[in-house]
Amino acid sequence: MSVAKILEIALRTGRVTRRYPYEPPLLTPEFRGAVKIDPSKCWGCGACVKVCPPNALTLKPAGKEATLEYFVGRCVFCGMCAEVCPAKAIEVTKEFELSATSLEDLKSRVIHRLARCSICGAPIWTEAELRTVVKSSPIAEEYYLVCPKCRKERFAKAAMLRLGAGSE
Amino acid sequence: MLYSVAAAVLSLALAPVYDGLERKIRAAIHTRIGPPILQTWYDILKLFTKEIVVPVGGAWYTLVTALELLALIASSAILYHISSYGLGHATLLESVAFIVLTSVVATLAIVRAVSQNNVFSVVGGFREFSLMLSAEPFLAVSFLLLASGAGSLASKSIATAVLAVSSYVISGRVPYDIAEAEPELASGVNIELAGPLLGLATISSVLKKLVSATLTALALISFVGLSGLSSLTAVVIATPVVWLVHTVVSTILGRSRVDLAIRFLYVLLFFLSSALVLSFGLGL
Amino acid sequence: MLEVSSVNIAKALRAIKKSVWVYHLNSGSCNACDIEVLDALTPYFDVERFGIKLVGSPRHADVILFTGPVTRESLPKVVKTIKAMPRPRLILVLGSCGIGGGIWWDTYSTLGGFKKLEEILRENGVEVDRVVYVPGCPVRPEAIIYGMLLLLGLVEQKSKRVEVVASEG
Amino acid sequence: MKSDSSLSTIVKALEEVGAFVEEVRDSEVYFRVTRENVRAAARALYSLGAYLKTCAGVDERELSGLFAVYYIFGLDDHGVDAVLRVLVPQDDPWTVSVVPDVPAADWCELEVRDLLGIDFRGRLTKRLVLPEDWPEGVYPLRKEFKYDEKPPRVLREELSEEVGIPVGPYHPALHEPEYFELYVEGERVVDVAYRGFHVHRGIEKLAESQRFTYKQVPFLAERICGICGFVHSSCYVMAVEKAAGIVVPERAEFIRSIVLEVERLHSHLLWLGVAAHLLGYDAGFMHAWRIREQVMVLAEYLTGSRKTYGINLIGGVRKDINTEKIDKVLKTITDLRKEFTELVKAMLAVPQIKSRASGTGVLTKAEARALSVVGPVARASGLYRDVRKDYPYLAYKRVSFKVPLYTEGDNLARLLVRVDEVFESIEIIKQLIDMLPGGSVVVEEYDIPSGRRAVAAIEAPRGEDVHFIITGVGRPYRWRVRAPTYQNIPALRAMLRGTPLADAPLTIASIDPCFSCTDRVTVLDVRSGRKSFIRLKQGV
Incomplete structure (x- = not known):
């Protein structure tokens, strides 16, 4: 009776259930779980923020600080942020046991202090990024501590001076 | 008598456990672990802790469910009473009482379904009605025949087969669970219930399975010809065995459709009944 | 009395610890979470071993499994379904869409997840008693199990709000 | 050409x-x-x-x-x-x-x-995609409309009315909110009305918004559908590559094809399980999904995720395949073939499956052609239509396989088409693995000029998926997606007429509507016009 064939299949197969959480989950080595940002490596450059499709990563300046926030509750686990991170600060973990009772618990933040323009005082970039840039290519302080706007103005002024226009 | 009462009470308490076993075995056929054996008890107990939401037509509903439960308990009690001396020696009163009670259960289920102001529930109720019309007469005839103790070995065995099939139908399992068919009716007759009322409905569906299994067990044991305490014990032991067979059958089949189910039942039961009449007539 | 006190919730959780009936509510998700919900019922994960059962009516439900970013079209039906569920209303919000609106969190036709829905529910007098958020895109069946156990208080929560100042180099 | x-x-x-x-x-x-x-x-x-x-x-x-x-x-x-x-x-x-x-x-x-x-x-028009409370005169795809504008909302009457069960678009067994109203006489369906688009999320508009770039859209495309998402992301990248004239490395084309077939396997097994469940045969559901689980594990091993694989990039793929992965693929499909053969045999032996699937939900060849149906639905009605053969793409020109064709046009035929396709997919994967060429899997350097147009199509598990693109600056100017189900749902009307109510869910599911959107089915009696009473001819 082939109707009963299913019994034969069942007998042969036995029980396949994984007793998770008492047994390990059905994970493969390739699984992409939540990402983890290493605050000691992150520059706060925002490359990950630009590439993140659902805006799970945001970089918001506020006062003297800029906060890089990772909201795992909106993450789509594509791992693109880890691929583009120039500082290799983002790691794709195998973590999937992320449940929480409040949305706040799903957020992790890295707070960056902002360096300010030595002329106008506007925030330019994060101190961490600044240090990295200086380390890799020594440039003069008058450059890295001046915001692009002031730099442009200064350049224009210098150029005009050179052209002999003088101060108006 | 005392033993019958004890057996009935024991079986009532054990019915949810049998149901848990059923789920466990079904799970095994699905190659999974399944719930704990006491799961049906857990479900029932939980439902009774929940708030009471009275559905539309609630007063009616509660009355009908209570009556249905009573009828089920009464019919299983009668079965255990008969068990102590074998189906072949049941009195006419007992037989008629049992048959009336099973019809009452089926009718009440329909009333319960229709009393709810929900279209799925109503469709479910009518399906149940059609099924009842196709199974109950055969159940009654075969039961009465066996109870009369008349007939040859051949006719008795055919009557037992008819009883077994029709009692399987009233247990409300696949392929005949069309009244609660989930895909099209979203659990049909129970859709509006919640909390303790749903708990009652759960108990009554478990008891239906118990009555069905006990009935078949009784017929089989009587066929073997035991009587007295040993017969009662045998029925009590055979009930879970029959339940197990019901489980396996329902797991390896699919759900029927109301027209197909009725056509199939009529053909099968007519065939069996004709054989029965024939064997009676020929006195085999 | 709209508030259900924490004591009652603890009691309710105790009552359903061994028998959890869940109703699956999709508010316009892409189906990935939804098939993982179904997958959790199947042999490899078999949530029935915890007494978890999928039911067909919100009236029967102890817990709602909520997926999707809440589209405009589904909103009234979603509100109505949650309203039909008896108290206490326990909700497991599954997936990035349900929690934070997912990849389409700010489009014209979605509400951007459960938080906004909760406000609308409150405006309509529908209280939700307890919510557990289960991230994933889609949520793995194991993550659903973990979230459910967290809701029942059987496992500890691992996710914690983290706030670190980038190192001084 | x-x-x-x-x-x-x-x-x-x-x-x-x-x-x-x-x-x-x-x-x-x-x-x-x-x-x-x-x-x-x-x-x-x-x-x-x-x-x-x-x-x-x-x-x-x-x-x-x-x-x-x-x-x-x-x-x-x-x-x-x-x-x-x-x-x-x-x-x-x-x-x-x-x-x-x-x-x-x-x-x-x-x-x-x-x-x-x-x-x-020259036709009747009515609102289709947008919700009823959407204001008149606001058109999301006009460029002046911002993708995140939210016109005022009105909670509609569904909230206040009767105490009964929500006649919402939710169904216990199937999990997508689509909404069918079945008009019945007795237990026979005489007509059907459809109210879908509960899942309209504004994806096409989002892709042309400032939030997205060409590179990010594949992840969005993948989430159009959680079951055949890889089809959508592949189709999108193919359209962009075609428009911009990007030549993708052959190895990437092979990997995409392999993953597409793996996706088809999981999708068809899923469908088969759901169909069994709809027919009350839960053992079939459980076993089909048990077998499918190995495909899910394989998908995760190949791509990093069980679903929404996220490996498509414009110009290629993110993840290469090594020998260990190849071994795993071969082992999985070999086991699958064996187990699936047995399961199908056991399933088709169940009397209720054959008796309920055959002769129900019939779609004739003429109707199929007029409605331009696609995929297994077309092939079960005798239409030879398969994008893999008609417009060979990726690596499909290199493999040989059969296109299963049935002429009955009923639910059983659609079931059998999918069963046959599982076997064909296994063969295709085997051939692709055998022929897998070497080389890189992605081109990094490319340029996407604006104002180009392209149409790309892929044979998804449910039929032909079409993406039409007009390129813009940095992101698509317009991206139009036509999922296969879109083409097949209108055919349901023809299929459901005269079908018994009990087989309506199966019939709706038989087009595999991006995971069976057989949701809450409202039953209306045509004679009384009310949602309350059903006449049933006794003993039919």
């Missing part, structure tokens, strides 16, 4: 009705046609054996000051797509509907009307 003669036939036929060739690219011919002539042009294409792939409305006011409606026709015998472009002035936005000649255009025209505000003359 398969042959120049077929092209000239098409061009000649269309020039006779006043259309002229705008552009010829690869296998696509773009025609310009006036709104007055569009019906005649569509008729001409239909008489050449074309079927409608989809239509798309585009706000081209920034480019030409006009709206445009594109009708994309496939001529699968020739392997050519003919695209009609109808220009519509913005101050008088109407065009002539092609629906009287091409019934398959019904939905996409309504969608253009909803989202772009172009009126179609």
Whole structure:
């Protein structure tokens, strides 16, 4: 009776259930779980923020600080942020046991202090990024501590001076 | 008598456990672990802790469910009473009482379904009605025949087969669970219930399975010809065995459709009944 | 009395610890979470071993499994379904869409997840008693199990709000 | 282009009705046609054996000051797509509907009307895609509409009415909110009304918004559908690659094809399980999903995720395949083949499956052709239609496989088509693995010029998936997606008529509506017109 064939299949197969959480989950080595940002490596450059499709990563300046926030509750686990991170600060973990009772618990933040323009005082970039840039290519302080706007103005002024226009 | 009462009470308490076993075995056929054996008890107990939401037509509903439960308990009690001396020696009163009670259960289920102001529930109720019309007469005839103790070995065995099939139908399992068919009716007759009322409905569906299994067990044991305490014990032991067979059958089949189910039942039961009449007539 | 006190919730959780009936509510998700919900019922994960059962009516439900970013079209039906569920209303919000609106969190036709829905529910007098958020895109069946156990208080929560100042180099 | 003669036939036929060739690219011919002539042009294409792939409305006011409606026709015998472009002035936005000649255009025209505000003359119009409380005169696909605008919302009457069960679009067994109203007489369905688009999330608009770039859209595309998402992301990247003339490394094409077939396996096994469940055969559901689990594990091992794989990039894929992965693929499909053969045998032996699936939900070949149905639905009704054969893409030109064809057009035929396709997919994967070429898997350097157009199509598990793209600066200018289910749902009306109520869920599921959107089915009795009472002929 082939109707009963299913019994034969069942007998042969036995029980396949994984007793998770008492047994390990059905994970493969390739699984992409939540990402983890290493605050000691992150520059706060925002490359990950630009590439993140659902805006799970945001970089918001506020006062003297800029906060890089990772909201795992909106993450789509594509791992693109880890691929583009120039500082290799983002790691794709195998973590999937992320449940929480409040949305706040799903957020992790890295707070960056902002360096300010030595002329106008506007925030330019994060101190961490600044240090990295200086380390890799020594440039003069008058450059890295001046915001692009002031730099442009200064350049224009210098150029005009050179052209002999003088101060108006 | 005392033993019958004890057996009935024991079986009532054990019915949810049998149901848990059923789920466990079904799970095994699905190659999974399944719930704990006491799961049906857990479900029932939980439902009774929940708030009471009275559905539309609630007063009616509660009355009908209570009556249905009573009828089920009464019919299983009668079965255990008969068990102590074998189906072949049941009195006419007992037989008629049992048959009336099973019809009452089926009718009440329909009333319960229709009393709810929900279209799925109503469709479910009518399906149940059609099924009842196709199974109950055969159940009654075969039961009465066996109870009369008349007939040859051949006719008795055919009557037992008819009883077994029709009692399987009233247990409300696949392929005949069309009244609660989930895909099209979203659990049909129970859709509006919640909390303790749903708990009652759960108990009554478990008891239906118990009555069905006990009935078949009784017929089989009587066929073997035991009587007295040993017969009662045998029925009590055979009930879970029959339940197990019901489980396996329902797991390896699919759900029927109301027209197909009725056509199939009529053909099968007519065939069996004709054989029965024939064997009676020929006195085999 | 709209508030259900924490004591009652603890009691309710105790009552359903061994028998959890869940109703699956999709508010316009892409189906990935939804098939993982179904997958959790199947042999490899078999949530029935915890007494978890999928039911067909919100009236029967102890817990709602909520997926999707809440589209405009589904909103009234979603509100109505949650309203039909008896108290206490326990909700497991599954997936990035349900929690934070997912990849389409700010489009014209979605509400951007459960938080906004909760406000609308409150405006309509529908209280939700307890919510557990289960991230994933889609949520793995194991993550659903973990979230459910967290809701029942059987496992500890691992996710914690983290706030670190980038190192001084 | 398969042959120049077929092209000239098409061009000649269309020039006779006043259309002229705008552009010829690869296998696509773009025609310009006036709104007055569009019906005649569509008729001409239909008489050449074309079927409608989809239509798309585009706000081209920034480019030409006009709206445009594109009708994309496939001529699968020739392997050519003919695209009609109808220009519509913005101050008088109407065009002539092609629906009287091409019934398959019904939905996409309504969608253009909803989202772009172009009126179609010569047909009945009603709101289709947008919710009822969406204000009149607000058209999301017009460029001035910002993707994250939220017009005021009105909670509709569904909230306040009767105490009964929510007659919402939710169904216990199937998990997508689509909404069918079945009109029944007794237990027999006489008509069906559909109210879908509960899942309208504004994806097409989002892709052209500032939030997205070309590179990010694949992740969005993948989430159009959680079951066949890889089809969508592949189709999107193929459309962009085609438009920009990017040549993808062969190895990447093979990997995409392998993953596409793995996806088909998981999707068909899922469907088979659901079908078994709908027929009350839960053992079949459990076993089908047990077997499927290994495919899910394989998918995760190949891509990093069980679903929404996230490996498609413009120009190739993110993850390569190594020998360990190849071994795992081979082992999985070998086991799968064995287990699946047994399971199918056991399932088809269940009497209720055969008796309930055969003869129900019949779609005749003529109806199938008129409605331009695709995929297993078409093949079960005797239409030989498979994008992998008609417009070979990726690595499919390199493999040999059969296209299962049945003529009964009923639920059983659709079931058997999918069963056969599982075996074919296993064979395809085997061949692809055998022939897997070496080399890199992605090209990093490319340039996407704006203003290019392309149509790409992939045979998804549910049928032909079509993506139409107009490139913009940094992101698509317009991206139109036509999922296979979109094409198949209108056929349900033909399939459901006369079907017993009990088989309606199976019939709806039999088109595999992006995971069976057989949701809450409202039952209405046509005679009383009320939602309350059902007449049932006893003992039928």
